[in-house]
Each structure stands twice: as structure tokens, then as C-alpha cells.
Amino acid sequence: MGKAEKGTPKDLANKMKAKGLQKLRWYCQMCQKQCRDENGFKCHTMSESHQRQLLLFAEDPDKYLDSFSEEFLEGYESLLKRRFGTKRVHANNVYQEYIQDRDHVHMNATKWETLTDFVKWLGREGRCLVDETEKGWYVAYIDRDPETIRRQKQMEKREKFEKDEEERMQEFINRQIELGKAKRSEEEKEYKELQRENEDEVIALDMKLPSSSKAVKVGSFNKSNILMEVSKSKPKVEEKIRKEQRKRTALDDIMKEELESKKLKEEIAAKKDKAERADKAEKPWLAKGIVVKIITEELGSKYYKQKGVVRDVIDGYCAIVKLLDSGAKIKLDQMALETVIPSPNRKVIILVGKHRKREAVLESIQEESFSATLTLDDGEALRNVPYENFSKLYTS
Numbered sequence: 001m002g003k004a005e006k007g008t009p010k011d012l013a014n015k016m017k018a019k020g021l022q023k024l025r026w027y028c029q030m031c032q033k034q035c036r037d038e039n040g041f042k043c044h045t046m047s048e049s050h051q052r053q054l055l056l057f058a059e060d061p062d063k064y065l066d067s068f069s070e071e072f073l074e075g076y077e078s079l080l081k082r083r084f085g086t087k088r089v090h091a092n093n094v095y096q097e098y099i100q101d102r103d104h105v106h107m108n109a110t111k112w113e114t115l116t117d118f119v120k121w122l123g124r125e126g127r128c129l130v131d132e133t134e135k136g137w138y139v140a141y142i143d144r145d146p147e148t149i150r151r152q153k154q155m156e157k158r159e160k161f162e163k164d165e166e167e168r169m170q171e172f173i174n175r176q177i178e179l180g181k182a183k184r185s186e187e188e189k190e191y192k193e194l195q196r197e198n199e200d201e202v203i204a205l206d207m208k209l210p211s212s213s214k215a216v217k218v219g220s221f222n223k224s225n226i227l228m229e230v231s232k233s234k235p236k237v238e239e240k241i242r243k244e245q246r247k248r249t250a251l252d253d254i255m256k257e258e259l260e261s262k263k264l265k266e267e268i269a270a271k272k273d274k275a276e277r278a279d280k281a282e283k284p285w286l287a288k289g290i291v292v293k294i295i296t297e298e299l300g301s302k303y304y305k306q307k308g309v310v311r312d313v314i315d316g317y318c319a320i321v322k323l324l325d326s327g328a329k330i331k332l333d334q335m336a337l338e339t340v341i342p343s344p345n346r347k348v349i350i351l352v353g354k355h356r357k358r359e360a361v362l363e364s365i366q367e368e369s370f371s372a373t374l375t376l377d378d379g380e381a382l383r384n385v386p387y388e389n390f391s392k393l394y395t396s
Contacts, residue, residue, distance in 0.1 A: 026038065026040065027106050028041075028044060028045075028050065029105070029108070030050070030053040030054070030056075030057055030064070030109075031044070031049060031053050032103075065110070065111055066111075068109040069111045072107065072109075075104060075105060076094065076095070076098055076118075080094050080128070081141050083097065084141065085141065085143075086140055086143055088129070088139070088140040089138065089140070090135065090136060091115060091130075091136065091137045091138060091139045095115055115137075119139060125300065126142070126299075126300030126301070126302065127142065128140060128142055144298060144299055145331075147318075147333075149298060149336075150335070161272075164271075165268055168267075168268075172260060172261070179253065183253070283352065284313075284316035285334065285351040285388070286310060286316065286317070286318075286319045286334050286337075287313065287349055287351055288310055288313060289309070289349065290309070290340075290349050290351070290391040290393065290394065291307055291324075291340040291391060291392040292308060292310060292321060292338065292339065292340060292391060293305060293306070293307050293337065293339075293340055294307075294308070294321070294332065294336060294337060295336060295337065295338050296332075296336035298336075299330070299336075306324075307324050307325075307340060308321040308322050308324055308330070309321065309322050309394045311329070314331070317333060318331060318332065318333055318334070319331070319332055319337065338388070339351070339387060339389075339390065339391035339392075340392045341362075341387055341391075341392065342392040344363065344364060346362055346393075347359055347360070347361055347362075347392075347393040348374065348390045348391060348393055349390060349393050350374070350382075350385075351389055351390055352389045353389065355382070359377060360374040360375055360377070361374065362390075363381070366384070369384060370387050371383075371384045371385055371386050371387065372387070372390070373385070
């Protein structure tokens with residue numbers, strides 16, 4: 001029985017039935033055909049086109065199985081990265097969204113039998129952070145893009161610098177609070193009146209009056225009046241002196257605070273200047289054709305300390321590295337790489353200085369000073385060249 005003619009009620013009914021997800025066990029990945037029931041799947045497996053696809057699969061089953069597994073992994077990770085980022089999410093929720101695409105690669109065509117096996121494999125390979133709970137398996141994507149890693153390191157440096165600055169400001173504020181408390185405690189001291197212990201004691205005043213025309217006669221003075229005037233004037237003088245001392249100490253405190261804040265600002269500016277100089281000091285050293293070693297552990301144990309060849313350099317600081325063992329290509333920042341020192345009498349490439357990108361021959365190695373002696377093509381000898389200034393030249 002042939003297909004229904006386009007636009008007929010039968011054709012519309014078939015489209016409505018085919019809309020949405022169907023059962024996984026009635027799907028043929030090799031033919032990319034979804035059957036609606038067991039009878040349809042049985043008829044499909046007996047068809048000539050399906051038999052031809054099975055013969056192709058039998059010739060090299062690993063090739064097709066690896067291809068389907070790679071497509072399934074790429075689709076699942078791409079959805080996890082775009083939809084959820086680095087957040088922790090239930091693995092089945094991601095899978096349900098993935099299979100809503102009708103043209104997706106089905107799991108029964110991959111090397112993983114179940115979703116649990118796939119999630120465990122992601123955890124073992126270091127592609128995702130996985131953990132098992134009562135509700136099932138949860139996954140979190142690990143972003144290993146060199147640009148993202150570089151931005152994260154810059155953010156960590158900035159946060160650390162801001163944290164140090166905040167701690168200094170907090171210490172300065174705490175010192176000011178302590179000074180304020182000490183000043184307040186001095187002001188709140190109680191001043192008691194001067195009292196005589198012995199009331200019978202006679203107060204003797206040695207007063208010498210100036211002899212002038214306006215001088216008053218001694219007989220006109222009254223001793224009681226003199227004592228009252230002295231006792232009244234003495235507290236006023238003391239109070240005036242205390243006020244002057246308070247004004248002077250408050251001014252000194254303000255000047256001291258301004259001086260400390262100025263010193264703090266100068267230290268912060270010096271730190272910023274030092275950090276900017278350190279960032280500018282790092283110069284690009286990557287070059288095509290050199291052998292390098294991966295020194296970052298953020299890519300997992302699979303790539304740690306692996307050697308590769310620089311196939312291309314991007315913006316001077318990033319490189320496309322092809323691994324020597326597996327042949328895989330990875331984009332890495334120069335901070336994640338280091339140079340490789342070959343055995344003597346092998347060719348190297350100079351990476352920095354006036355002889356940058358020139359080939360030379362490694363004559364000898366000085367392990368004590370971590371340097372080597374190189375000979376250029378024109379016979380010129382370069383001594384005490386640091387390890388990081390040259391790297392092994394790749395020869396196929």
C-alpha cells in the first residue's frame with residue numbers, strides 16, 4: 001500500500017499521528033525511521049532498504065556506533081551548556097528536552113545502554129560534575145573554554161584585590177571608632193569641686209599690688225571679698241583651658257585622619273599600578289610548529305601533561321594544539337602550556353628576543369641554571385638561554 005496523496009484526509013491523519021514523540025523501541029537509527037507500532041516496525045525490518053543498511057553497519061559497526069555516540073554526546077552537552085549553563089540540574093530533565101527534537105540521535109543507537117550509564121561516563125571523563133540523590137542523578141556542566149577560564153582568573157584577582165582594600169578600610173574605620181570612644185570617655189569624666197579637708201585651715205595669699213596713682217588703699221580691701229573673687233575666677237580659667245585643649249585635640253585628630261586616608265589611597269593606587277604592570281609584562285611567545293606540554297589540570301587527567309604541536313596561533317595568546325597521542329585538537333591559552341626541551345643536537349625554535357621564530361640547534365643543557373646553549377643557522381652561539389625562551393621543533 002503506497003503513501004496517501006498529499007493534502008488528502010488520510011495524509012493529514014498520518015501527519016497528526018506522527019506529530020510528537022513515539023516509542024523508542026520502534027525507531028530505526030540506521031534508516032532514521034520512526035514506526036508507530038510493533039507491526040510497522042516489523043514490516044520495516046523486513047524491507048529491502050533496511051537490509052541494505054544492516055549490511056553497511058555489519059562492515060564496520062564500531063564506526064557507526066562511535067559516530068552515533070559522538071552526535072548524542074554533542075547534542076546533550078550543547079543543550080546542557082546553552083539551556084542550563086553551569087547550574088546543577090536533573091539529568092533526566094535535560095534528556096527529556098533533548099529528545100523533543102524529532103531528528104535527535106536516539107540512545108539505543110549509542111554505546112550507552114541507559115541514561116545512568118551515560119551520566120556515570122560523563123563524571124568519569126571529567127566532562128560534568130555528577131552526583132546521585134534519592135531523586136536520581138544530577139549533572140552540572142564544566143565550562144573549559146580558555147577564554148572563560150581566563151575571565152574567571154581575572155575576576156578572582158579583582159575580587160581578592162577589592163577584598164584587601166575593604167579589609168584595610170574596615171581596619172581604618174575600627175581605629176577611628178576606638179579613637180572616638182577614647183575621646184568620649186575623657187569628656188565624660190566627672191570634675192569634682194575642690195574641698196578643704198580641714199575647715200580651720202587658713203588660706204594665705206601673697207599678693208603684691210602695684211604702686212601707682214590709681215592704686216587703691218590697703219585699708220579699703222576686704223579679705224572675704226578677695227577670697228570670693230579668686231574662687232569664682234579659678235573655675236572659669238580652668239574651663240577655658242580645657243576648651244582650648246579640646247579644640248586643639250579635635251583639630252589634630254582631623255589632620256591625622258586625613259593623613260591616614262591619604263596614605264591608604266596612595267597604597268591602593270600603587271597596588272593597582274603594580275597589578276597593571278604585571279598584566280602588561282606578560283608577552284606572547286607561541287609559534288607554529290613547536291611542541292608544547294599541557295600543564296593545567298582543569299581539562300582533566302586525560303589531557304594533563306600531554307604533548308602536542310601548535311598548529312595555529314590566535315591573537316598571539318591562544319593556540320590550536322594537536323595532541324601527539326590521540327590527534328585531538330584543543331584550543332588553549334598560553335598560560336595552560338609550557339615549552340618542551342628536546343635532547344641535545346635537536347632543532348628548536350627561539351620564542352622571545354631579537355632571534356624570535358629563528359631555528360637553532362640545542363648544543364648543551366645547564367640544569368643548575370635551568371638554561372641551555374643554542375647555535376643558530378649562521379653559526380652564532382647563544383649561551384644561558386632560559387628554558388621558557390625556546391621549544392622543540394616538531395618534525396614529522
